[in-house]
Amino acid sequence: MNDMARPARLRDTRVTLSHGGGGRAMRDLIDEVFASAFRPDGMEDQARLTNAALAEPGARLAMTTDSFVVTPLEFPGGDIGTLAVCGTVNDLAVGGAKPLWLSAAFIIEEGTEIALLRRxxxxxxxxxxxxxxxxxxxxxxxxxxxxxxxxxxxxxxVGVIPPGRDLGANLIRPGDVAIVNGVLGDHGATILAARGDLALSTDLQSDCQGLGHLMEAVIAAAPDTRAARDATRGGLASALNEMAQAASVGIEIEETALPQRAEVAGMCEILGLDPLYLANEGTLVLFVPEDQAQAALAAMRARPEGAEAAIIGRALGDHPGQVRMRTAFGGSRIVDMLVGEQLPRIC
Known part of the structure; x- marks a missing residue:
């Protein structure tokens, strides 16, 4: 961009209302904080997009949108910017799309540090x-x-779903195997500790990561992958309930198979929280036919985003629309949808 060659004019250390007024101050903020980093093709009021994948017969566009309001804005393992990219990429990827383009809109409070925006x-x-x-x-x-x-x-x-690829929770069938790519609850527990409201000392980091490359590896290894969901707000429990209801199948998971850190489990026990409902920002659950489960698991474990992948359960023909968990003590309990919210402002 030609504007990048001119001398820097942004001298403010904090955002003022003039930076949103449409004049020179706003242009300086956009040029020197946003455009200089994102490097868009020109400064028109719209992006003009081309990609060879769009020309394939049968290819479909996928589109998603999300807003991010996390507190604090920076936390161990990421910040609101990391969340914004990963969260949107993952919503595309779990639907089988190859993520290609993002737009980003910023609502900035007066007084926000320019240095924070740059980070x-x-x-x-x-x-x-x-x-x-x-x-x-x-x-x-x-x-x-x-x-x-x-x-x-x-x-x-915006992403592109290749021809012939079709993922959806309604495609899950009894006997399909449920797999997660990593430990549960790290993001929610990290945000809780980072807020400083409780006397908690922890080395936990958010699991915030993009899952597009992982999904491509899984689909290559298990081409009949049925469906996937990223377990964000509401955690694994809510994702599984949504899938069970969409497919009219029952889902049973094994408590002893769920990958989680002892630190997260301990924090939940102290605070009366359930790790099944804690938010994740780099964790997905997917269902594959039983005969492709080991191939999918191996493909996940071969990538850093899936190094701790585990088979956690399966879809069943009975109790349709309901999720149950076989406990470590050999019993069974219903895992319902989250009612209310355990932790607000987490993503």
Whole structure:
């Protein structure tokens, strides 16, 4: 972009209302914080997108949008920018799409540090490179103090579903095997500890990561993969309930098979939380036919995003729409949808 060659003019250390007023201050903020990092193709009011995958007969576009309002904005293992990219990429990937493009809209509270914005943008650029997407367009708005809790980000993602690929929770059949790619609850527990409201000392980090490359590896190894969901708000329990209801199947999981850190389990026990409902930002659950389960598991474990993958249960023909867990003591309990919210402002 030609604008990048001019001398830097942004001298403010904090965002002011003038940075949202449409004039020179706003242009300086956009040029020197956002455009210089994202490097869009021109500064038009829209992105113009081309990709060879769109020309394949039978290819379909996939689109998703999400808003991110996490507190605190920076936490061990990531920040709101990392979340914005990973969350949107993952929503595309679990539907079988190859994520390609993102838009990013920023609602910035007056008084927010410019240095914080630069760090968040740098995180977004780094994560976009890792996941293979481009941030191609966006928007900024500035609101008064107390109106936005620092920074909100809304991202929209566009990807392409290759011809012949069809994933959906309604395709799950009795006998299909449930697999998760990693430990449960790290993000929710990390955010809780990072808020500093409780006297908790922990080395936990968020599991925030993009899952597009992992999904491609799984589908290559297990081409009849039925469906996948990322276990974000509401955790694994809510994701499984949504899938059970969509497919009209029962789902049974094994408590002893669930991968989780002792630190997360201990924190949940102290605070009266259930790790099945804690949010994740780099964890998915998928269902594959039983004869492809080991191939899918091996493909996941061969990648860093799935190194701790585990088979946790299966779909059943009885108790349709319901999720049950066989406990470590040999009993069984219903795992229902989350009622309310265990932890607000986590993603």
């Amino acid at each position: 968040v943008v740098a995180s977004m650029v780094a994560e976009a490179e890792r996941t293979g997407v481009r941030i191609v367009t966006g928007d900024t708005k500035v609101v008064g103090r107390g109106a936005a809790d620092g920074l909100f980000i809304t991202t929209t993602g």
